[in-house]
Amino acid sequence: MLQSFKLALKSIWSNKMRSFLTMLGIIIGVASVIILVSIVNGYMSTVVESFASMGVNRISVRLTNLSTRSVNVDDMYEFYDEHTDLFAQLSPNVSLNAVLKKGEDSLDMSSVGGYSEQYLDIMGYELEAGRNISYADIVARNKICVIGYYVASQLFGSPQAALDQTIKVNGYAFTVVGVAERQDEEDLEEGGTDDFLWMPYSIATKLSRSADITSYTFATIDTDDTSTCKELLEEYLYEVYKDDDLYNVTANSEMLDSLNEQIGMMSAMLGGIAGISLLVAGVGVMNIMLVSVTERTREIGIRKSLGAKRGTIMQQFVIEAAVTSSIGGIIGIVLGAVVTQLAGNMIGITATPTPAAVLVSFSVSVGIGLIFGYMPANRAAKLNPIDALRSE
Amino acid sequence: MAGVKIDEGQPLIELRDIYKIYQMGDEEVRASDGVSFTINRGEFVAIVGKSGSGKSTLMNIIGALDVPTSGEYYLGGEDVSDMTDDELAEIRNKMIGFIFQQYNLLPKLNLLENVELPLLYAGVPAQERKERALASLDRVGLKEKWKNMPSQLSGGQQQRVSIARALAGDPSLILADEPTGALDSRTSREVLNFLKKLNDEGNTIVMITHDNSIAMEAKRVIRVHDGKINFDGDVKDYAAIL
Incomplete structure (x- = not known):
């Protein structure tokens, strides 16, 4: 066995060029499996991270209230208070179609809505200046607002300058009490993440001329609990509505799940394509081994005449094929790891070869050597020593 | 020899009515057409015949490289x-x-590795293998060159290495197929003298050749013609009919 390994290494070494060309297919195959899988994984974790910062712990609830079956703000807060072990925050959402005006300047793409004092935490925003909406503002239906960085800079020039100023929302004058930190570092534009105005939801219902609040946002304490929380909400709402068409509960994490699924599929597909190149490499190994058997017919004849059995010859050639492709596999792994790092740095993601990708591609390359080396080895083993000795 | 029983009383080689028939298209070629003979231990036999006479077929069968179509071949008492x-x-x-x-010889192995091959396939442990191979190279006077590659040697030297390889496994029979066919007359003589010396030491030698003058170096001659034996006897008698 050990002898066969030595023989294999010797044979690979004495045909350096040919061995290298044989390995090249394996090297490229293994490297591309590792590179593709690692980069997709790296990209995935980057996307997941950015998604997580967008609030995977959020659950949105939409309701259709009927006169006989309905859930109002107080009911929702009651539910929330019963489950403070699971839920961190709650805010009603009252969206308004509104134009913001200050003197002659106006903004009509801004997202305007009424929320609770916890909405800032749900969104994960910090304040640049001023204060947040308070519970007292909600109870008193104060005409105050927290505005986005874009609104402040467009209408007032700076966050500081906006404080205590007045904005007209559909004709009603609101006092700016706070300005949120800039969210989008790259673009500051109309309709963007920094173009918003938040007011207490109590005053928003007044502006919308409807006391019926049909949209809520919950935030869970632990992201892992989102599915439990979602079920809890659905149970509660079904109690009331007796019809699951009247409400809709969506967890952001579900979107993440489906995203993960898609990326997983993409990863498997790319890995599969790279896998095909490994298969082609295997055919290359087989081809070269067949050539090698033909070239070494005489050697095989001599060995057989000196007493080498079929199994011995078989072993020699299979091991040679396996050693060739595992050396190729190791080179491919190293190359793949290096290129993954470089490519990761270039596109700005942290991509590291996953142990699974390394393990799988290495064992696949060894397996290829064994499987595709078998046929030529079998041919060598079955050579008739007389014919083999006669060949030149 | 380990694993193989040898009954000293029996002839080493016994061929009984050996036929080797090839089908060449519609034609039947009888490369061996009812051959029987025995060779005892310690003999030096030349099997002589022209090309196509069937001597190579005999050599393949005696050398256990091939099996006959019919007939029995006992080597050391075993039916092969x-x-x-x-x-x-x-x-x-x-x-x-x-x-x-x-x-x-295998061109990519050095002399020692070449001579070691039969021992390797016999499963002899590495240390013993090396010692026996070196001893065998010593017998043909090439011990000092064990690290050399075959291509660095002259034809005569290479043939001596192949003799060393043949001797390494301590075989019951040395089978030489045209051993001097690729050598000039001086080195041919050396090789033949060496074979004679081996025979004097008690080794059984069967030599296949087309050349009567080479065959004359043996003690007994078997002549093959058209797959049949048409002479089998002492070398002196063979000289008489030439």
Whole structure:
């Protein structure tokens, strides 16, 4: 066995060029499996991270209230208070179609809505200046607002300058009490993440001329609990509505799940394509081994005449094929790891070869050597020593 | 030899009514057409015949490289005529030392590794293998060159290495196929003298040749013609009919 390994290494070494060309297919195959899988994984974790910062712990609830079956703000807060072990925050959402005006300047793409004092935490925003909406503002239906960085800079020039100023929302004058930190570092534009105005939801219902609040946002304490929380909400709402068409509960994490699924599929597909190149490499190994058997017919004849059995010859050639492709596999792994790092740095993601990708591609390359080396080895083993000795 | 029983009373080689028939298209070629003879231990036999006479077929059968179509072949008392591939390989390994016309050394192995090969296939441990191979190279006077590659040697030296390889496994039979066919007359003589010396030391030698003058170096001559034996006797008698 050990002898066969030595023989294999010797044979690979004495045909350096040919061995290298044989390995090249394996090297490229293994490297591309590792590179593709690692980069997709790296990209995935980057996307997941950015998604997580967008609030995977959020659950949105939409309701259709009927006169006989309905859930109002107080009911929702009651539910929330019963489950403070699971839920961190709650805010009603009252969206308004509104134009913001200050003197002659106006903004009509801004997202305007009424929320609770916890909405800032749900969104994960910090304040640049001023204060947040308070519970007292909600109870008193104060005409105050927290505005986005874009609104402040467009209408007032700076966050500081906006404080205590007045904005007209559909004709009603609101006092700016706070300005949120800039969210989008790259673009500051109309309709963007920094173009918003938040007011207490109590005053928003007044502006919308409807006391019926049909949209809520919950935030869970632990992201892992989102599915439990979602079920809890659905149970509660079904109690009331007796019809699951009247409400809709969506967890952001579900979107993440489906995203993960898609990326997983993409990863498997790319890995599969790279896998095909490994298969082609295997055919290359087989081809070269067949050539090698033909070239070494005489050697095989001599060995057989000196007493080498079929199994011995078989072993020699299979091991040679396996050693060739595992050396190729190791080179491919190293190359793949290096290129993954470089490519990761270039596109700005942290991509590291996953142990699974390394393990799988290495064992696949060894397996290829064994499987595709078998046929030529079998041919060598079955050579008739007389014919083999006669060949030149 | 380990693993192979040898009954000293029996002839080493016994061929009984050996036929080897090839089908060449519609034609039937009888490469061996009812051959029977025995060779005892310690003999030096030349099997002589023209090309196409069937001497190579005989050599293949005696060398356990091939099995006859019909007939029985006993080597050291064992019936070799219907053995499998692997069984034949073992018989070749344990009982026969081949010397080929083209030396048939492996060009990528050095002399020692070449001589070690039959011992390797016999499963001899590394240390013993090396010692025995070196001893064998010493017998042909090439011990000092053990690290050399075959291509660095002259034809005569290469043939001596192949003799060393044949001797390494301590075989019951040394089978030489045109051992001088690729050598000039001076080195041919050396090789023949060496074979004679081996025979004097008690080794059984069967030499296949087309050349009567080479055959005359043996003690007994078997002449093959059209697959049949048409002379089998002492070398002196053979000289008389030439």
